[in-house]
Every structure is written in C-alpha cells, then in structure tokens.
Amino acid sequence: MSPSTSQPPTPTQPQRLRIGEGRISGYLSIFLSLLALGTVICLRFPELFTTPRFREVYQLANLRWLLVACLLLAFAFALTSALLSGRPRLALPGVLISAVAILFAGGVRPTAERSLDQTVFALSLDWLIIDILVLSAIFIPIELFFPQRPEQTKLHLEWKTDLVYFAISHLLVQVVAALVTAPAETLFGGWGLERLHETVTALPFLVQLALAMLLADLFQYAAHRAFHQVPLLWRFHAIHHSIRTVDWLAGSRLHLVDVVLTRAFSYLPLYVMGISMQVFYAYVVIVALQAVCAHANTRVPFGVLKFILVTPQYHHWHHSDDPRFYDKNFAIHFPFIDRLFGTFHLPGDEWPASMGLANENLPDGYLRQLVHPFRSSRGVERSTHDSPS
Numbered sequence: 001m002s003p004s005t006s007q008p009p010t011p012t013q014p015q016r017l018r019i020g021e022g023r024i025s026g027y028l029s030i031f032l033s034l035l036a037l038g039t040v041i042c043l044r045f046p047e048l049f050t051t052p053r054f055r056e057v058y059q060l061a062n063l064r065w066l067l068v069a070c071l072l073l074a075f076a077f078a079l080t081s082a083l084l085s086g087r088p089r090l091a092l093p094g095v096l097i098s099a100v101a102i103l104f105a106g107g108v109r110p111t112a113e114r115s116l117d118q119t120v121f122a123l124s125l126d127w128l129i130i131d132i133l134v135l136s137a138i139f140i141p142i143e144l145f146f147p148q149r150p151e152q153t154k155l156h157l158e159w160k161t162d163l164v165y166f167a168i169s170h171l172l173v174q175v176v177a178a179l180v181t182a183p184a185e186t187l188f189g190g191w192g193l194e195r196l197h198e199t200v201t202a203l204p205f206l207v208q209l210a211l212a213m214l215l216a217d218l219f220q221y222a223a224h225r226a227f228h229q230v231p232l233l234w235r236f237h238a239i240h241h242s243i244r245t246v247d248w249l250a251g252s253r254l255h256l257v258d259v260v261l262t263r264a265f266s267y268l269p270l271y272v273m274g275i276s277m278q279v280f281y282a283y284v285v286i287v288a289l290q291a292v293c294a295h296a297n298t299r300v301p302f303g304v305l306k307f308i309l310v311t312p313q314y315h316h317w318h319h320s321d322d323p324r325f326y327d328k329n330f331a332i333h334f335p336f337i338d339r340l341f342g343t344f345h346l347p348g349d350e351w352p353a354s355m356g357l358a359n360e361n362l363p364d365g366y367l368r369q370l371v372h373p374f375r376s377s378r379g380v381e382r383s384t385h386d387s388p389s
C-alpha cells in the first residue's frame, strides 16, 4: 500500500428501520420464506445440499418441522407487515416465496438417513439454514437491545456483502474442511501417534477441550500474526480488516485463502494430539460461537471474564483503524496469549473510536474482494501496519 492511496470509502449511509411501520415484519417474512425454500431444496435434493456429519445431529426428517415453522411464521409476519404498513408491497415477496416453497414441497418423500451417495462437493445448505437461524435468534436481539454502537444496528450496505460471505462459508464447509484437514493428515498421518491418541482420549472431556483450545489458539496466534506481518499474506487478511461496521455477521468476512491456511495451521496440534470426536465437535461449536460473539456489536458486560476469554471489546480493538493500535489482540480464545507475546491491549472500558482500514481502499462485494489479493500489487506494502504501536 502506498501512503498516497486514495481516501478510504465514506461509511455507508444507514437506512433507518422504525418499529411499527411494517418494514421489520416484511423483512422477517422474506427471510423466513427464503429459509423455507432452502429447507425444501434440502429435503428434495439431500445428496446435493445436506451435510452427512451434520445430519447425524439434526436428523433429516426433522427438517419438515422446520419447514412448517418457517412457513407459518413467514405468513404471520407478512400479514403483520401488510396490516402495519397498510400496503402489501413488503408482505408480497414473503408470500410469493412461501407459495413457491409450498409448490416445490409437494411430492417430497422421506429419505433414508444413510442411503445418500455424497461427495465433499455437496453444498451444506442445511448447515447454512440452521446456523443462520440459531445465530440470528441469539445475536440480533442482543445487538438490538444492548448495542455498543446504536447507530450501527440499522441496515447498512456492508451487511449484504457480509451475508454473501456467511452464505458461501457455510455452503462450502465440506470442501473447506477437507482442505483444512489434508495438510495435518499428509504431514503426520504415518507417524504412529496411536499411543499419544490413547493417552489424550483417556483424559477427562474438559481437560481435552481446554488443551484443544489452548494449543489451537497458540497456533492460530502464530498464523494470525503472520497474516499481519507478511505482506503477501496481508493481502488476504486485509479483506477481514476492511469491515467498518463490525458486528456478528461481519465476522464471516474472511478470504478463502485466509480461512483455509489459518484453520489448517490451527488444526495441526488437534490432529497430532488426537482428541476424541466429541471434544472436537464441542471445540468446533465453541470456536464458531466465540468468533461470532467477538465481532458482535454489543456492550453486554462480561466482568472479569473479559480478561480470561476473548470478548467483543477485546476483538474490536484488533479491528481499530488507528495505527497506534494495529497488531494487537491476535488471540481468538485466551487474551493471556497476547500478554505472553506483548500484543495485549484492553484499556478499561474504552472501545476503539472507529474500525476498518485507515489507508487502504478495498473494493466492495464478495467477488471483487475474492480476486483483489491476486490482482493488487499495492496491497503488498503496508506502511501504517509496519509502524510500531
């Protein structure tokens, strides 16, 4: 990046959403009808749009209940929107999409759970639908009622890009998982680690989990720091730091190269240790939830916990656009790792004034950002990040 690059983009103008005018219920109706349509697609083509490991948890047959619930709520919110606004304009899309979902649902037959012939290239639409339902049910009310930056709780233009990141990272989770695990399996597959694995799996669940979190965070710290300090890697990680409106959804904005390399490196100790599958699944849930929570725009107080675990205030400092605070708070689980390596920054109850990239001008939109690191030679230099803080 050259110091003379053009000015950073001006923050996008938020659209105000007010309670009682029928827009919120209209958007909810569209959101739920799209989930219903996605659920029908999963039921119709499970071999192409569902995830074998995840199906063991939720059971395919239960998607029908999810479908009924989404349709009922979509119609209820459409009716609410029409009544509140006095116009059918915002209610109509939800009703139409729901109608398509109902038409498409006709003739769906139960599929035996184990009879599907699938590859890692199947899209995980089931994971996308269920995760966005769970996360939005948790984090939208938290951000709405306890926001750190109230002006950020309205719809802003960045959320569209972030939603695409969220969708693609979920749809491609099986391919990404294969890429993430391949290096560890290739490097350490024949090392005869069975004795170590037996010793580790004999440990209590919580001890294994704590060990997994600690080792993965240490490796993640190293990878994350490398992504900040190696110019070639920064090209990819700059995409994540381009977020100006940091919130629970924005945390998904990560370049695929960043995702695969960081996770593959963090997975190495987990593979070598050979933690049990239950611990591994628990770890995956924790890392996913903590990553979303760390980006959430919320002032919910965490008390002394904020010194023990990574919380929103801690990670928002990592996104500060003030060069004095660059290269701080790399950890994703335990802040003490940053203390250990001299990159800890948590000043009382203060939050960063603003976030994003101070001197770099990245393009908007998923596809442009996907190709940007491969095209941009200017992104190699990073003068502001190189200055010690």
Ligand SMILES: [Zn+2]
Pocket: 224, 228, 237, 240, 241, 318
């Ligand atoms: Zn970073």
Ligand SMILES: [Zn+2]
Pocket: 240, 251, 295, 315, 318, 319
């Ligand atoms: Zn982040």
